[in-house]
Amino acid sequence: xxxxxxxxxxxxxxxxxxxxxxxxxxxxxxxxxxxxxxxxxxxxxxxxxxxxxxxxxxxxxxxxxxxxxxxxxxxxxxxxxxxxxxxxxxxxxxxxxxxxxxxxxxxxxxxxxxxxxxxxxxxxxxxxxxxxxxxxxxxxxxxxxxxxxxxxxxxxxxxxxxxxxxxxxxxxxxxxxxxxxxxxxxxxxxxxxxxxxxxxxxxxxxxxxxxxxxxxxxxxxxxxxxxxxxxxxxxxxxxxxxxxxxxxxxxxxxxxxxxxxxxxxxxxxxxxxxxxxxxxxxxxxxxxxxxxxxxxxxxxxxxxxxxxxxxxxxxxxxxxxxxxxxxxxx
Amino acid sequence: xxxxxxxxxxxxxxxxxxxxxxxxxxxxxxxxxxxxxxxxxxxxxxxxxxxxxxxxxxxxxxxxxxxxxxxxxxxxxxxxxxxxxxxxxxxxxxxxxxxxxxxxxxxxxxxxxxxxxxxxxxxxxxxxxxxxxxxxxxxxxxxxxxxxxxxxxxxxxxxxxxxxxxxxxxxxxxxxxxxxxxxxxxxxxxxxxxxxxxxxxxxxxxxxxxxxxxxxxxxxxxxxxxxxxxxxxxxxxxxxxxxxxxxxxxxxxxxxxxxxxxxxxxxxxxxxxxxxxxxxxxxxxxxxxxxxxxxxxxxxxxxxxxxxxxxxxxxxxxxxxxxxxxxxxx
DNA sequence: TTGAAAGCGCTAACAT
DNA sequence: ATGTTAGCGCTTTCAA
Numbered sequence: 001x002x003x004x005x006x007x008x009x010x011x012x013x014x015x016x017x018x019x020x021x022x023x024x025x026x027x028x029x030x031x032x033x034x035x036x037x038x039x040x041x042x043x044x045x046x047x048x049x050x051x052x053x054x055x056x057x058x059x060x061x062x063x064x065x066x067x068x069x070x071x072x073x074x075x076x077x078x079x080x081x082x083x084x085x086x087x088x089x090x091x092x093x094x095x096x097x098x099x100x101x102x103x104x105x106x107x108x109x110x111x112x113x114x115x116x117x118x119x120x121x122x123x124x125x126x127x128x129x130x131x132x133x134x135x136x137x138x139x140x141x142x143x144x145x146x147x148x149x150x151x152x153x154x155x156x157x158x159x160x161x162x163x164x165x166x167x168x169x170x171x172x173x174x175x176x177x178x179x180x181x182x183x184x185x186x187x188x189x190x191x192x193x194x195x196x197x198x199x200x201x202x203x204x205x206x207x208x209x210x211x212x213x214x215x216x217x218x219x220x221x222x223x224x225x226x227x228x229x230x231x232x233x234x235x236x237x238x239x240x241x242x243x244x245x246x247x248x249x250x251x252x253x254x255x256x257x258x259x260x261x262x263x264x265x266x267x268x269x270x271x272x273x274x275x276x277x278x279x280x281x282x283x284x285x286x287x288x289x290x291x292x293x294x295x296x297x298x299x300x301x302x303x304x305x306x307x308x309x310x311x312x313x314x315x316x317x318x319x320x321x322x323x324x325x326x327x328x329x330x
Numbered sequence: 331x332x333x334x335x336x337x338x339x340x341x342x343x344x345x346x347x348x349x350x351x352x353x354x355x356x357x358x359x360x361x362x363x364x365x366x367x368x369x370x371x372x373x374x375x376x377x378x379x380x381x382x383x384x385x386x387x388x389x390x391x392x393x394x395x396x397x398x399x400x401x402x403x404x405x406x407x408x409x410x411x412x413x414x415x416x417x418x419x420x421x422x423x424x425x426x427x428x429x430x431x432x433x434x435x436x437x438x439x440x441x442x443x444x445x446x447x448x449x450x451x452x453x454x455x456x457x458x459x460x461x462x463x464x465x466x467x468x469x470x471x472x473x474x475x476x477x478x479x480x481x482x483x484x485x486x487x488x489x490x491x492x493x494x495x496x497x498x499x500x501x502x503x504x505x506x507x508x509x510x511x512x513x514x515x516x517x518x519x520x521x522x523x524x525x526x527x528x529x530x531x532x533x534x535x536x537x538x539x540x541x542x543x544x545x546x547x548x549x550x551x552x553x554x555x556x557x558x559x560x561x562x563x564x565x566x567x568x569x570x571x572x573x574x575x576x577x578x579x580x581x582x583x584x585x586x587x588x589x590x591x592x593x594x595x596x597x598x599x600x601x602x603x604x605x606x607x608x609x610x611x612x613x614x615x616x617x618x619x620x621x622x623x624x625x626x627x628x629x630x631x632x633x634x635x636x637x638x639x640x641x642x643x644x645x646x647x648x649x650x651x652x653x654x655x656x657x658x659x660x
Numbered sequence: 661t662t663g664a665a666a667g668c669g670c671t672a673a674c675a676t
Numbered sequence: 677a678t679g680t681t682a683g684c685g686c687t688t689t690c691a692a
Contacts, residue, residue: 002443002444004668004669004670005669005670005671006669014678014679015678015679015680016669016670016671016679017671017672017678017679017680017681018677018678018679020670020671020672021671021677021678024671028677028678029677029678030677030678033677033678047440047441047443047444048444048669048670049385049444049668049669049670050444050445050670051381051382051384051385051390051444051445051668051669051670052381052385052668052669052670052671052684053669053670053671054381054670054684055379055381055382055385055668055669055670055671055683055684055685055686056669056670056671056672056683056684057670057671057672057684058684060381062424062445069410070406070409070410070413071406071407071410073403073406076400076401076403076406076409077401079400079406079425080399080400080401080427083400083425083426083427084427084429087426087427092424092426092441092442092445093424093425093426094392094422094423094424094425095409095413095423095424095425096413096417096422096423097410097413097414097417099414110377111377111422112422113332113377114332114377114378114379114380114381115380115381115392115422216603243600243603247603250605269546269600270573270599270600270603270604273546273573273577273600273604274600274603274604274605275580275604275605334684334685334686335685335686335687336685344662344663345662345663345664346663346685346686346687347662347663347664347665347687347688348661348662348663350686350687350688351661351662351687351688354687358661358662359661359662360661360662363661363662378685378686379684379685379686380686381684381685381686382668382684382685382686382687383685383686383687384668384686385667385668385669385670385684385685385686385687386667386668386685386686386687386688387668387686387687387688388668
């Protein structure tokens with residue numbers, strides 16, 4: 001078996017309590033003793049058993065994150081930041097993949113609940129009431145979903161969409177199609193909200209298509225409808241769909257951005273690498289991931305009753321898939 | 331506080347021992363009692379505390395995975411499969427990102443050791459001796475790294491590379507450049523091994539370039555050298571580098587596959603989406619991830635002394651970046 | 661078939 | 677400043 005606190009105590013000629021104190025509240029033991037204990041600990045390669053510690057303190061030193069799809073770079077971007085921030089705070093992280101299944105989301109959080117101090121739930125598809133139940137099981141922080149009473153790290157999708165429409169309208173587009181993602185998704189709702197506002201502001205004509213699966217195949221399928229709708233610009237729910245749109249348009253012989261402009265959302269790595277490179281909206285995934293962890297850990301520490309919902313800015317990234325519509329080139 | 335085994339015991343009018351038995355070894359209690367206990371448990375929404383259980387049984391029901399970079403789709407592909415397989419076996423998973431730092435790899439495994447039944451270490455950069463030390467800390471399974479005495483889930487990079495060279499030689503290429511990834515990486519060593527064998531077999535001329543960082547920027551940088559080397563085909567260490575190569579060649583006005591053929595390795599999603607779509611080698615990441623988990627769990631269960639090292643097949647995916655060299659078109 | 665009790669590794673009163 | 681002890685939630689002897 002591994003080395004326990006008792007081994008260290010024996011070796012340092014002190015009681016286990018002293019060892020515990022030397023490690024967790026150093027100023028409670030005489031410096032001399034502390035040194036001796038620490039030495040013994042290192043010599044034996046002692047690592048306290050966090051599970052045992054957690055049993056007493058109620059704090060596990062772990063956090064959980066559940067995402068809809070680990071195959072989606074957007075969520076692994078969040079995950080990377082979450083695990084990095086957690087590591088800084090000396091916390092370990094549990095991951096779970098709900099496979100886009102709302103029911104699984106709830107189950108996974110419950111399964112984790114006992115082993116973590118809190119969980120970051122990313123873009124949950126769960127309805128509000130069920131989400132509140134889940135929030136009762138553990139400390140919860142939502143990412144890209146707003147729910148009264150639950151802290152959240154949000155990204156300003158609506159604002160990003162506003163920037164997209166401003167850009168397109170500025171180029172001279174008057175007829176725009178939006179390719180919806182999942183209706184229940186908070187992100188889609190926000191994007192649509194920003195879209196409607198901006199479209200009204202510019203007096204631009206909007207064709208609302210979908211919903212489509214937020215994947216490559218969804219984009220393939222959506223492209224035909226968008227072309228039929230006879231618009232000069234296509235705003236896809238996200239980059240992956242936009243890539244599908246691009247591929248389908250190429251097959252159809254529709255030139256981008258000559259015949260039609262296309263935009264995505266998320267700024268995934270390969271949005272910059274496809275050709276033409278995709279005009280899109282950069283989402284602050286890393287920042288939001290860090291914020292989520294901070295929210296979780298701060299609240300645990302301070303038991304304060306406030307419920308912060310932090311929204312991070314998005315940013316339009318203009319690349320090669322947008323240009324003035326035909327007849328408006330200069 | 332949450333509901334404990336004691337609450338269930340009280341409610342079912344039995345001792346805690348009986349509750350424990352009803353849950354973990356059902357055939358040790360009278361069916362009638364069992365039903366009563368189970369009912370009480372569900373009514374209270376009881377979830378056993380795994381940490382406490384682990385304290386006694388020595389099994390945590392958790393496994394760990396440490397990867398060099400969560401931003402790399404290759405590793406998140408493995409992660410997705412690992413977490414899915416673990417979930418099937420009712421295990422939770424800890425993730426950690428070593429940020430490509432070998433020292434961090436060791437630290438992370440040690441930090442996890444107490445909370446997991448074993449860990450999957452992906453493509454570690456650690457040297458053999460240090461790796462053996464790490465293996466002593468917990469049950470270890472290596473992914474894409476072979477080490478005597480340690481079970482491993484491997485992918486047949488050498489074989490994949492053989493297929494690439496066969497393909498290229500078959501098209502008529504006689505001068506090929508290989509863009510090395512990190513020298514210490516087992517995958518690069520394997521790819522190179524497969525390459526040398528195949529190249530000798532075909533009597534093809536090889537220019538060995540690098541090592542380069544296995545990233546987009548590495549590809550950008552490598553492309554110039556490859557062009558200067560005056561070869562008709564470029565084999566990149568992986569897809570990301572290949573994408574960099576493609577971009578740089580485009581800037582240079584070198585046409586692909588007209589002037590030069592390019593291949594990658596990994597078959598990431600966007601290898602199919604770039605243009606022209608990339609000829610590459612599909613790595614069985616999901617299969618390897620599952621295998622790694624199975625290896626871990628099987629060994630834990632059966633304490634058998636055998637050390638399986640399972641290698642999964644790779645597969646050449648021919649797409650648009652390879653063609654006969656100039657003067658050999660038909 | 662069930663219960664009482666010991667104890668996993670650790671921390672937090674309570675003593676000293 | 678340090679030691680003794682109870683006990684976190686659970687499983688597992690050992691008795692009954």
